[in-house]
Amino acid sequence: MAHGPAKGFTRWLFTTNHKDIGSMYLWFSFTMFFLGGIFALVIRAELFEPGLQIVKPEFFNQMTTMHGLIMVFGAVMPAFVGLANWMIPMMIGAPDMALPRMNNWSFWILPFAFALLTSTFFMAGGAPNFGWTFYAPLSTTYAPDTVTFFIFGVHIIGISSIMGAINIIATILNMRAPGMTLMKMPLFVWTWLITAYLLIAVMPVLAGVVTMMLMDIHFGTSFFDAAGGGDPVLFQHIFWFFGHPEVYIMILPAFGIVSAIIPTFARKPLFGYSSMVYATASIAFLSFIVWAHHMFTVGMPLVAEAAFMYATMLIAIPTGVKVFNWVTTMWKGSMTFETPMLFSIAFVILFTIGGFSGLMLAIAPADFQYHDTYFVVAHFHYVLVPGAIFSITAAVYYWLPKWCGNMYDEALGKTHFWLAFAGLNITFFPMHFSGLAGMPRRIPDYNPLWADWNMISSVGAFLFGAAQLLFLVIVIKTIMGGRKATARVWEGSHGLEWTVPSPAPYHTFTTPPEIK
Amino acid sequence: MLSNSKRSLVLSVVVGILAVMPVLASAGEWQYNMTEGVTSISKDVYDLHMLIFYICCVIGILVFGVMFVSMFLHRKSRGAVASQFHESLTLELLWTAVPAIILIAMAFPATSTLKDMYDSDDPEIDILVTGHQWKWRYDYQGTEVSFFSNLSTPSAQIDNEQEKGQHYLLEVDEPLVIPTNTKVRFLVTAADVIHSWWVPDLAVKRDAIPGYTNAAWTYVEKEGVYRGQCAELCGKDHGFMPIEVHVVSKAKYAEWLAGKAAQAAEVKAASSKTFSFDELYSGGETLYATNCAACHGGNGEGGVGPAIKGSKIATGGITDHLDMVINGSPNNPMMAAYGEQLDPVSLAKIITFQRNAFGNNMGDSVQPLDIVTYKQGQ
Structure with missing residues (x-):
């Protein structure tokens, strides 16, 4: 029996519909994106020129910490889960997610986790101030009392992610329409399948490390306290054993999105589908054996240092394969440059630039000069902003007509793209220079030697922020109305999601489609 | 003829270039690269950095070059018709093997520099x-x-009350x-x-x-x-x-x-000397500024740490004050054990200053010998 959504607020509270839950994830992520963005702008405003002007060092540290935590756990990860919720069932011809009640719960605990985390701003001692990597003992013995709220927040976020990942795996493995073999799945489904396994593997490690912190802080253990026989470096090993796969958790679904969009607007099938799948799996595997390249300066033995250097350099190979495949997909296509395509092309170019600086950072002896400088900040913002944020933005433009049935305003979309593109590069490109010139990261004040680069970065950051306000306007405007979208939406689109009407009905594929 | 939107795009690019011209002109004075440094290791590191950077540049020019040619030639507006080819094992193997060879070649100089960096034996x-x-x-x-x-x-x-020096x-x-x-x-x-x-x-x-x-x-x-x-x-x-x-x-x-x-x-030797109150107090003022002010405030008003002005410890018994400064706080690791960090003369000066400054006016003082005796008594 077909029926529509319930009325009123309880629709959202009790919903088990993948589309409702997907939308809630996306709006939640968008909200967190603006919150984390405001923190970033406080940082950039303080760094606009040397000297302390706007905030005190202790608050500055809270800003850098919360910016990182909110963006990683609040903006990027929920956005990808939201896209997975919306698109995976429609891409594989399933009526919904495999575990719809758990789906509801994995979303609804998130707002509480972030309420717990951000409430620390209003407590004595202030918000977490030890960096998003929360190295012990700065985050244990020397942390403000509010660290406990942070720990429980991370626990809840972890539970949410694990439940989301289980759901995605269960859906993909069990609910594909007849004939949809694994090697026929859209690449977005493939990358998410692999991402979900990464999540299940490493979120418990994160939960473990924060629990050890909790024990050190409240129950007198000394996991990370040298004075009690513990080991601060152990913290870093555990953290990065989670942290490095986490980086790929934030980029693999992006690979899937771009692999859907580029063929659509090049009107040509994706080049090297199976090598894309194998490359994704290789990257996922390598992500487990490179963690210590974040710790080249902690004083590991020479052999370990060299081994992690070689393993890290290897990542360039599957990543290169992906980039070459996208470029070859474009080659001899018949390209048009609608907003999703613009964001995807920018993704390929700028993510590759981030990959280059990543390769430089892999060279351990050189890393001694790069480590913990703005060069690293430039590197990971080049992989995360064009990587995760641009791909999510591209996905929203690409699938929004399918979600709400209206086309967005192309001129506004392109304006958004060019502003964001300019803002991003003006913000983050100069950071390569300030970093190479010797500016450490996470400092509230600096020598005038780096003043010019910082001023440019700050101007770019406000431009980038403004561009995102325009994005919000465009999304709302599209949902409110606009030219009606066809089922196919794009001339070159392929896949099951384009066979259902736009907007997609509340329930799709209640009888599975036949895949040839 | 260029369409309106294209004309405005070209115009904005030209304006953009003009706007950054003065910046580029002064770029010579800007430091934008890693220092070569002054040791053989730092020079090796710099060379590695430049080598990997140039490798990236070459790969970048090739990849982005192909992309831009494609974006220019293979666009629908030029009437391009899409080919439908979608795999080539030869290409896949080629672009797996070539980067692998480059990386292996890169690993040799990197490993040799790494070895040198780790060779800290036989120092003078x-x-x-x-x-x-x-x-x-x-x-x-x-x-x-x-x-x-x-x-x-x-x-x-x-x-920002004073002009910043060169080595700010x-x-x-x-x-x-x-x-x-x-x-x-x-x-x-x-x-x-x-x-x-x-x-x-x-x-x-x-x-x-x-x-x-x-x-x-x-x-x-x-x-x-x-x-x-x-x-x-x-x-x-x-x-x-x-x-x-x-x-x-x-x-x-x-x-x-x-x-x-x-x-x-x-x-x-000075640890056994007796100082006048003024010597202790004025010496303490400078030492307070470098050692205590960051947390307790320049005027003892407090900050990250509690206020010294009117504090229980600074206006209470001398033994408690000695204990706090020498052994640190049992409750807050931020208050370190200064007995390990400073000599008895400096400690005596700081404690005397804290007891008498900011209106604390205890009128008493601590001699270096008191510190030595207290530490020995523990």
């Missing part, structure tokens, strides 16, 4: 470098010479001094949280970790002043604990070391 001088929140301590092994190195930039410059935030009260043409080993550790001792010109960056002693080394031929900063987030004043290394001739170094040793002996 050993210096223990200890990171504290938020200053560095240098102990010259095998001598009595040991001192703290604090930021010397006046707070008026940080608060990169200057210290007591620099590390090492001789030229000598293999110096740094044994790096920390007393509280993790810090990282970094001097770019020496290409030395080693994390200072409590419970660990990491080794790094340098051999500098050129006399000069080389500056660096803490590179690992270590709390509130992470941005305010610079490093200043003076590399001097061997003769000057010997002279400096002898002077420092004499100073250390003097301080030791």
Whole structure:
């Protein structure tokens, strides 16, 4: 029996519909994106020129910490889960997610986790101030009392992610329409399948490390306290054993999105589908054996240092394969440059630039000069902003007509793209220079030697922020109305999601489609 | 004819280029690359950095070149018709193998530099470098010479009340001094949280970790002043604990070391001396500013730490005050045990100052001998 959504607020509270839950994830992520963005702008405003002007060092540290935590756990990860919720069932011809009640719960605990985390701003001692990597003992013995709220927040976020990942795996493995073999799945489904396994593997490690912190802080253990026989470096090993796969958790679904969009607007099938799948799996595997390249300066033995250097350099190979495949997909296509395509092309170019600086950072002896400088900040913002944020933005433009049935305003979309593109590069490109010139990261004040680069970065950051306000306007405007979208939406689109009407009905594929 | 939107695009690009012209013109003065530094290691590191950078540039030009040609030629608006090819095993193997070969070639020089960096054996001088929140301590092994190195930039410059100097935030009260043409080993550790001792010109960056002693080394031929900063987030004043290394001739170094040793002996002797109240108080004022003010405020008004002004400890019994300063706070690790960090004379001065400044007016004073006796009594 077909029926529509319930009325009123309880629709959202009790919903088990993948589309409702997907939308809630996306709006939640968008909200967190603006919150984390405001923190970033406080940082950039303080760094606009040397000297302390706007905030005190202790608050500055809270800003850098919360910016990182909110963006990683609040903006990027929920956005990808939201896209997975919306698109995976429609891409594989399933009526919904495999575990719809758990789906509801994995979303609804998130707002509480972030309420717990951000409430620390209003407590004595202030918000977490030890960096998003929360190295012990700065985050244990020397942390403000509010660290406990942070720990429980991370626990809840972890539970949410694990439940989301289980759901995605269960859906993909069990609910594909007849004939949809694994090697026929859209690449977005493939990358998410692999991402979900990464999540299940490493979120418990994160939960473990924060629990050890909790024990050190409240129950007198000394996991990370040298004075009690513990080991601060152990913290870093555990953290990065989670942290490095986490980086790929934030980029693999992006690979899937771009692999859907580029063929659509090049009107040509994706080049090297199976090598894309194998490359994704290789990257996922390598992500487990490179963690210590974040710790080249902690004083590991020479052999370990060299081994992690070689393993890290290897990542360039599957990543290169992906980039070459996208470029070859474009080659001899018949390209048009609608907003999703613009964001995807920018993704390929700028993510590759981030990959280059990543390769430089892999060279351990050189890393001694790069480590913990703005060069690293430039590197990971080049992989995360064009990587995760641009791909999510591209996905929203690409699938929004399918979600709400209206086309967005192309001129506004392109304006958004060019502003964001300019803002991003003006913000983050100069950071390569300030970093190479010797500016450490996470400092509230600096020598005038780096003043010019910082001023440019700050101007770019406000431009980038403004561009995102325009994005919000465009999304709302599209949902409110606009030219009606066809089922196919794009001339070159392929896949099951384009066979259902736009907007997609509340329930799709209640009888599975036949895949040839 | 260009369409309207294209014309405005071209116009905005031209305006953009004109706008950055003056910036580019002055770019010569801007530092935008890694320093070559002054040691053989730092030069090797610089060469590796440039080599991998050029490799990236070549790959970038190729990949982006193909992309831009494709974006220009293979667009629907030019009437391009899409081919439908979608795989080629040869291509896949080729672009797996070629990068692999480049990476293997790159691994050789990188490994050899890494080996050199790790070869800290047989040093002529050993210096223990200890990171504290938020200053560095240098102990010259095998001598009595040991001192703290604090930021010397006046707070008026940080608060924008005074013009900033050339070495703003990169200057210290007591620099590390090492001789030229000598293999110096740094044994790096920390007393509280993790810090990282970094001097770019020496290409030395080693994390200072409590419970660990990491080794790094340098051999500098050129006399000069080389500056660096803490590179690992270590709390509130992470941005305010610079490093200043003076590399001097061997003769000057010997002279400096002898002077420092004499100073250390003097301080030791002074522990048994009796000071007047004014000597203690005025000496304490300066020491308070470098050691206490960061947390307790320049006027004892408090900050991250509690206020000294009217505090229970500073206006209570002397023994409790000695205990707090010498052994640190049992409840808050931020209040370190200064008995390990400062000599008895300095401690006596600081405690006397705290008891009488900011309207505390206790009228009493502490002598260095009191400190020594208290420490012995524990």
